[in-house]
Amino acid sequence: MISGTAPTIEPPIDTGTSVSVPFVGTFQYCQLKAARGIANNCEQVPPEQIVAFHTCTSDHATMTFTKR
Numbered sequence: 001m002i003s004g005t006a007p008t009i010e011p012p013i014d015t016g017t018s019v020s021v022p023f024v025g026t027f028q029y030c031q032l033k034a035a036r037g038i039a040n041n042c043e044q045v046p047p048e049q050i051v052a053f054h055t056c057t058s059d060h061a062t063m064t065f066t067k068r
Contacts, residue, residue: 001028001041004061018066025061029054 004025006012013020030042031052042053 001030002026002063003028018064020062020064022060022062024059025057025063027056027058027061 002025004023006021006023010022012022028042029052030050032042032045033049033051036045036049042050
């Protein structure tokens with residue numbers, strides 16, 4: 001799961017084929033013992049179903065969208 005906000009003081013960078021957007025965000029990885037559906041994340045399942053959970057917060061992340 002990736003969640004965050006784009007700060008309004010830093011503009012996106014357009015290179016013609018991609019756009020990079022600076023943001024403050026949280027990246028979470030959750031491995032479950034069995035699939036629980038696409039809308040579930042680690043906060044929504046019983047702890048005994050979680051195999052691994054890792055989280056990382058970044059104040060200076062960049063998300064890049066590339067035209068295909």
